[in-house]
Amino acid sequence: MNIAILGCGTVGGGVATIIREMNKELALRSNTEMVLKTIVELNPDVASERFNIPPNLFAGGGKKLTVIEAAEAIDQIITSPEIDLVVETIGGTSDFVHDICMRIVKAGKHLVTANKALLAERGCDIFEEAEKHGVKIGFEAAVCGAIPIVKTIKENFTGDKILSISGIMNGTSNYILSRMQNEGLGFENALQLAQENGYAEADPALDINGGDAGHKIILLIKLAYGIDVSMNDLAITGIENIKKEDIEFANEIDAKIKLICYAKKINGDIFATVRPMMVKNSNFLSGVNGATNAVRVNTKYSGKHILVGKGAGSSETAMSIVSDMVFIARYGEKMRNTAPQQSLNFADARQFVFPYLITFHTADLPGTTGFITTAIGSRDINIDTVSHNRHQGEKATFSVATMPCRLEQIETAIEKIKTERPGMLLSEPKVMPILY
Ligand code: NDP
Numbered sequence: 001m002n003i004a005i006l007g008c009g010t011v012g013g014g015v016a017t018i019i020r021e022m023n024k025e026l027a028l029r030s031n032t033e034m035v036l037k038t039i040v041e042l043n044p045d046v047a048s049e050r051f052n053i054p055p056n057l058f059a060g061g062g063k064k065l066t067v068i069e070a071a072e073a074i075d076q077i078i079t080s081p082e083i084d085l086v087v088e089t090i091g092g093t094s095d096f097v098h099d100i101c102m103r104i105v106k107a108g109k110h111l112v113t114a115n116k117a118l119l120a121e122r123g124c125d126i127f128e129e130a131e132k133h134g135v136k137i138g139f140e141a142a143v144c145g146a147i148p149i150v151k152t153i154k155e156n157f158t159g160d161k162i163l164s165i166s167g168i169m170n171g172t173s174n175y176i177l178s179r180m181q182n183e184g185l186g187f188e189n190a191l192q193l194a195q196e197n198g199y200a201e202a203d204p205a206l207d208i209n210g211g212d213a214g215h216k217i218i219l220l221i222k223l224a225y226g227i228d229v230s231m232n233d234l235a236i237t238g239i240e241n242i243k244k245e246d247i248e249f250a251n252e253i254d255a256k257i258k259l260i261c262y263a264k265k266i267n268g269d270i271f272a273t274v275r276p277m278m279v280k281n282s283n284f285l286s287g288v289n290g291a292t293n294a295v296r297v298n299t300k301y302s303g304k305h306i307l308v309g310k311g312a313g314s315s316e317t318a319m320s321i322v323s324d325m326v327f328i329a330r331y332g333e334k335m336r337n338t339a340p341q342q343s344l345n346f347a348d349a350r351q352f353v354f355p356y357l358i359t360f361h362t363a364d365l366p367g368t369t370g371f372i373t374t375a376i377g378s379r380d381i382n383i384d385t386v387s388h389n390r391h392q393g394e395k396a397t398f399s400v401a402t403m404p405c406r407l408e409q410i411e412t413a414i415e416k417i418k419t420e421r422p423g424m425l426l427s428e429p430k431v432m433p434i435l436y
């Protein structure tokens with residue numbers, strides 16, 4: 001199997017390293033010799049030094065390439081009958097990368113990629129073309145790096161019904177939250193360390209605003225339930241607004257704040273959301289720290305399963321890419337790219353039932369707590385606990401933990417407070433599901 005790698009950064013460089021270091025084992029495991037024919041990279045000098053790759057393996061013999069030269073080298077790979085499988089590790093959702101992937105599959109070549117953003121946002125036609133041309137798309141690396149969740153859902157639960165998938169699917173945000181909660185580090189410091197460790201996306205906003213986690217849950221929903229969900233339809237909240245006081249409220253209810261992806265099937269409806277949640281310390285996910293990811297799959301016949309591992313990093317993510325290459329070499333003809341399409345409804349996340357923690361910043365006036373809790377009760381929400389008020393000058397902050405209810409009920413309660421007591425709320429209340 002002749003292989004080309006496009007983009008030799010953190011992940012692509014890791015792939016080149018594993019192919020070179022494990023060449024004999026890979027040949028035995030796949031019954032095929034895996035030959036790394038060429039790598040296209042804009043700055044081969046950097047990649048060559050970082051991953052100890054001989055310069056002559058790079059298109060252009062190791063000299064820096066302009067974007068145009070790289071595009072020409074990629075064209076040669078796509079049109080070359082010699083190349084069987086292309087690894088795309090440039091990343092991003094640009095027309096350029098989308099077009100490359102389309103042309104790879106149209107040319108009858110297998111595609112292996114870690115690019116969750118591309119597959120989740122613009123992947124439908126790439127999957128369609130791959131079907132038409134009988135080629136395979138490996139994307140184990142696109143969801144939670146080293147954790148074999150794609151194959152687990154696609155291959156191992158075919159004899160079961162998946163009731164829900166939940167978990168921590170973004171290493172950078174989990175790293176930031178862990179360091180903020182466990183060591184009191186500031187947000188910016190923690191983000192910088194995550195970037196230095198190679199966990200963050202080229203655009204770290206995607207890690208922080210929940211976009212990257214959203215891409216991953218969209219791909220898992222596609223595999224588990226056979227429906228395509230767009231980023232616009234998915235309810236996503238990131239971690240950008242998590243403050244020290246939220247961490248204090250979490251401590252007060254024995255919980256840790258985690259960015260959680262949650263998808264659940266209820267009859268013919270699929271509910272899904274990505275948002276920071278108060279994860280009770282009794283829940284396994286509360287103890288998953290750093291860049292580690294953890295995915296829980298709850299099924300009808302076999303119960304609960306948890307996969308934990310490294311969700312990002314060079315060799316970790318590259319391992320999943322190389323495993324996909326072996327899988328394609330072994331089972332290519334029989335392998336399915338995704339799951340059969342189903343006609344399920346993607347439901348409004350505002351109808352998703354959770355217990356919630358709502359944090360209110362208010363004017364510090366008599367009757368405020370009473371008015372707010374009464375407004376919550378008027379929307380048929382049963383309150384579990386109310387925290388003490390933190391008084392700061394003329395302001396007060398407190399939180400309300402509810403029994404399970406719909407987000408929509410909370411939103412209408414907040415609307416009632418805003419309408420009937422303008423000025424009572426000093427900022428938009430923060431609403432986080434509580435995960436037991
Ligand atoms: P990097 O930025 O480290 O690597 C991308 C590489 O592609 C860079 O070396 C870049 O060159 C090169 N490149 C950019 N444009 C071109 C071009 N036109 N032609 C050839 N090469 C080009 O990103 P990562 O390796 O971290 O990520 C790659 C993909 O893997 C992304 O889709 C990401 O979401 C995904 N991923 C990453 C994980 C991680 O832990 N890092 C984990 C899971 C998935 P240069 O920078 O020299 O300009």
Ligand code: HSE
Pocket residue numbers: 142144145169170171172173199200201207212311312313
């Ligand atoms: N930026 C991603 C993360 C990389 O932090 O999880 C792995 O997909």
